[in-house]
Amino acid sequence: MCSDPSALHGFSWLACYLTTAKHMGLYWSFGTVLLLLAITAPTALLFGFGGASAARSRFAPLRWFGKAYIALVRGVPDIAFFLFFVIALDQGIEYVRHLFLCPSTDGPVRQGNDFIVCAAAKMPLGNSPQWVHETYGFSLAVITFAIVYGAFAANVLFGAMTAVPRGQLETAEAYGMSHRQTFWRVLVPQMWVYALPGLSNLWMVLIKATPLLFLLGVEDIVYWARELGGSKTPNYTDYPHGDWRMWYFFFLLVFYLSFTRLSELVLNRIMAKLTFGQATAAGEKQRRAAA
Amino acid sequence: MKKLILSAAVLALTAGLAMAESHTTVRLATEGAYPPYNFINDKGEVDGFERELGDELCKRAELTCTWSTNEWDSIIPNLVSGNYDVIIAGMSITEERSQVISFSEPYTQPDPSAFMTKAGAGDVMSGTIAAQSGTIQAAYVTADMPGATLLEFATADESVAAVKNGEADAVLADKATLVPIVEADSELAISGDEVLIGGGVGLGMRQSDTELKAKFDAAIESMKADGSLNALITKWLPGAATF
Incomplete structure (x- = not known):
């Protein structure tokens, strides 16, 4: 049916247009964005938890490390971090592999403008298929996102840990719990209610930051919207059209708005659950409403 | 545990060794947004003058090539950092760019x-x-x-x-x-x-990749000699001068 698009009109033309292999690229890229969020959010939370625990550690070097991580990463502009760090990380990995895999290779790694490692040290290998290169690029993006958002999450969790009433911890100690037990059994379960508003902010910001994937060379929804929306002359496509970027970006707007709205609804539910039985104003309100 | 981590690291490092022995794949990078030189067709593949040209050059140089796309803005930094081996993206040969990368023989006349x-x-x-x-x-x-x-x-x-x-x-x-x-x-x-600006369009390569440059130069020369390059230029680039 789609073999001769120039003969088609109206809906059938649109149906064929929206199902070209190129449009499939756009639809898949929504999956890329969702996958990024699905992997990055828990990883960043883990980084945040590690950072916050380190920052309140009794062992000084670990504490310094935690505080430095939070301060440094939060202070560097996101864009600078995304542009610089990814290249540095990629070259760092290749450099280490170069040292291990071909130590006998002559010549320095940096020659003029070029960064040269032996063929075996390339990451991924030059002869890997394109999808491996794309997956590798995606993984670098996930790590970078996790480090950046982990630092913000660490600060939120650090604040939440200090917000848990001192009396709770004292009681735990009075029952003879060790430092570790107090941390895991009393502090951690109670801190989430204080952390959630901050974490939900981060989640919203993370959703809206996914177009940064485009900066990292991953073909995300913004890339495809721009590519598909740009005007097309009849010489190079069966579906010539004018500048349709407005429609594609409008579609992205709808996607992001509905996604953040859905997130809000889910987060409100989680908040209500976490508030239950807590010695906070909202917890007290819940108790009165039930009574 | 430490042993486990160490051996996992060694495994990860060496996993690629055997495959890398047969390294002959050359990665070509283009912008994919500059018709008729290069663009993404309805199938979502790289197409255009440089797609046909690049495939033919690789055939003549007896290289296995794969295509990738990269933003125009960062196309040179990603080449010198080794993410791909050749830029084939309608890039005119200029003095300024030649300080950072090396160019092949031009494969178009200076395009007005x-x-x-x-x-x-x-x-x-x-x-x-x-x-x-x-x-x-x-x-x-x-x-x-x-x-x-x-x-x-x-x-x-x-x-x-x-x-x-x-x-x-x-x-x-x-x-x-x-x-x-x-x-x-x-x-x-x-x-x-x-x-009239620029000195014709050429392939961009790392300055250290002299061997690759020689191979592509020879392939371009042979396409110039048998007229197949002119045929491609006439087919794809309206009004452009031939060799």
Whole structure:
């Protein structure tokens, strides 16, 4: 049916247009964005938890490390971090592999403008298929996102840990719990209610930051919207059209708005659950409403 | 546990060794947004003059090549950092770029650049001129058109859109890119004089990759010699000079 698009009109033309292999690229890229969020959010939370625990550690070097991580990463502009760090990380990995895999290779790694490692040290290998290169690029993006958002999450969790009433911890100690037990059994379960508003902010910001994937060379929804929306002359496509970027970006707007709205609804539910039985104003309100 | 981590690391490091022995794959990078030189077709694949040219050059040089796309803005930094081996993206050979990367023999004659305006706009050479950032045209507007203001865009398509919506008075780009756009849109026209900038289009490679450069130079020479390059130029680049 789609073999001769120039003969088609109206809906059938649109149906064929929206199902070209190129449009499939756009639809898949929504999956890329969702996958990024699905992997990055828990990883960043883990980084945040590690950072916050380190920052309140009794062992000084670990504490310094935690505080430095939070301060440094939060202070560097996101864009600078995304542009610089990814290249540095990629070259760092290749450099280490170069040292291990071909130590006998002559010549320095940096020659003029070029960064040269032996063929075996390339990451991924030059002869890997394109999808491996794309997956590798995606993984670098996930790590970078996790480090950046982990630092913000660490600060939120650090604040939440200090917000848990001192009396709770004292009681735990009075029952003879060790430092570790107090941390895991009393502090951690109670801190989430204080952390959630901050974490939900981060989640919203993370959703809206996914177009940064485009900066990292991953073909995300913004890339495809721009590519598909740009005007097309009849010489190079069966579906010539004018500048349709407005429609594609409008579609992205709808996607992001509905996604953040859905997130809000889910987060409100989680908040209500976490508030239950807590010695906070909202917890007290819940108790009165039930009574 | 430590042993486990160590052996996992060693495994990860050595896993690729055996495969790397047969390293002959050359990765080509293009922009995919500069028809007719390179663009993404309806199937979502790289297509255009440089797709056909690149495939033929790789065949003649007996190399296995794979295609990838990269933003124009970061196409040179990613080459020198080793993410791919060759830039084949309508890149004109210039003095400035030659300081960072090395170019093959040119595979087009210096392509004249042209101004495109709204039809009937007349001479607007002193107004706001749109161009793709990091191109020879953008450099030309800044350096050689004292009366004009440069407006830069990330892609050629966006600079054309700027003329259509009145943001810019004219766009300066390779003539071969503008001609198909003007043919398809009666609101637009080529106007003013053509300008000759750049020294033809060539493949960009790392300066240390002398062996690869020699192979591609030989392949380009052989395509020039048997006329197949001229056939490709006539097929894809309207009005461009042949060799």
